[in-house]
Amino acid sequence: MVSETALENEFLRAEFDPATGWLRSLVNKETGVDVVAGAAGDTHTQICDDPTDTWGHRVISYAWEGAPMAVDRIAVRQSGALRASIRIERSWGRSMLVEEFILGHDARALRVEVTLDWREQAHLLKLRFPTALTDPKATYEIPYGELERPVDGAEEPAQSWVDLTGTIDGVPAGLTVVATDKHGWDVSPGDSAGDIGPSIGITAVRSPVYSWHDPRLLDESGIYSFQDQGIQRFRYELVPHAGDHRAAQPARRAIELGQRVRAMLESFHEGPLGPEGSFADDGHGSVLVTAIKGSEDAVDAPGGAELIVRAVETRGESVDVTIELPLVGRTIEATFEPYRIRTFRVPREGDIVELDLLELPLDA
The missing domain is CATH 2.60.40 (Immunoglobulin-like)
Known part of the structure; x- marks a missing residue:
């Protein structure tokens, strides 16, 4: 099922707020738990000034408050038997963000294809994924393993995924975010008033001056190159789950998300190969x-x-x-x-x- 405000299959139901362009509900239908219910939706895109140098020296966290991008258009892109999708277009300044939310007929994760045209200087964009979790713990993927880190908003490296697991109304639940090409993350505890819940953040772009090392002063009349300018594309998945994030197999999901299936066209001819085959089969387990x-x-x-x-x-x-x-x-x-x-x-x-x-x- 698809409309301009919802995507649904047998396992997931995602509802969007047309004002903010972000999820107001993401229900894991196998458990009945809504992992984002009540979370503040206008915090998904956060653009703020970034006065730091190329390497972010002395910066502990980029989990700064920022301005949301304006929602320009929401449209249904696909409505078929195999999958459905909604496209949400945003803008801020001279920049544009397009996120296409895709739900396959048998998918247990919401996949998002992102196109970002970034034209800002000395600014950064965080993509934030607020949740309704209580007392969460954060797990980051590292090469060939995973590592638990504090939920404190600090900027941390991650290979391809970060998980936040806690409880909702006493029921164990969590959200794993799997992404391609992005390795700067944070997991933030939310505000003290409870208006914003714990969240996962991805540093999508930073645009300081290229190869500038603070404290070297910049010439006000100088001409500089700024990082992360132009069009880039990446993908991410939102994977709601019950108490154990490992059951969702995030490491395997990350490989599948980051390495697209390649099709090789072949002419018709006789041969020993059948209609399907395999180089290797690891059993699809751990x-x-x-x-x-x-x-x-x-x-x-x-x-x-x-x-x-x-x-x-x-x-x-x-x-x-x-x-x-x-x-x-x-x-x-x-x-x-x-x-x-x-x-x-x-x-x-x-x-x-x-x-x-x-x-x-x-x-x-």
């Missing part, structure tokens, strides 16, 4: 295959280069896994401890050997 490549030192081996397979456990649990490699007719069976990275050399025949990250045998 262990994620992150790399498949030819080995560096076995190009002269019988049958050609051996296969290198690297995988990591993403949910902080010990698990036995079977990784199928239909392309070479081999199977890896292994035990992964929490967040462990393991690398295997897979020949066409013979024993599968575990390696270190330099592709040297562990027992060497």
Whole structure:
């Protein structure tokens, strides 16, 4: 179902405030919990002066109050059996932000395609995701793992996702924001009056002078280049969930969001391949295959280069896994401890050997 103010499928219902252009409701229909109910919607876009230098020296937080972008247009873009979408267009100064909210027929997350045309100087734009959570904790993705940090508004790095989990009316709930190409985040506790709830923020753009190191003074008559100017595109997903964010598999979602499916056109011809196939199958569980490549030192081996397979456990649990490699007719069976990275050399025949990250045998 789609209208100019709502998107809905079997698992999610998203309602938009036409005045602010942001969510006034995001219901996880499997739990009945609305993760943003009552949160202040006009805080989604925050533009403010940014007098700091290129690297933000001595800046602890960019969770500053800012002006919202004006909503110019809301329109239904797609209304089909497979997915529906709403486009919301905003502007501020000489800049424009377009967010297209997309809900697939079987999606458990709300995907957003973003186009930002940024023309401001010495300003920054925060995209903020306010929630209705109580007593939340914040979890940030780091390379091959995750890390809990304070809910204090400090600017922190994150690989591809940040989660905020707490309770709503005593029921465990949370919101994970998964994003591409953005690595400066904050998780803020909200205001003391309770008008704004805890929120996740993404630093979408900053436009200080390029390669300017404070305290060097700028010449008022000088001509400078400012960062982040022009058009850029990125994507993010809003993933409401019950108490455990790991059940939503944010690490796997981040890979799928950041690496679009590639289609390869092929002419009609006879061949052994069926209508579908797989290079590798990790079972879609907590262990994620992150790399498949030819080995560096076995190009002269019988049958050609051996296969290198690297995988990591993403949910902080010990698990036995079977990784199928239909392309070479081999199977890896292994035990992964929490967040462990393991690398295997897979020949066409013979024993599968575990390696270190330099592709040297562990027992060497």
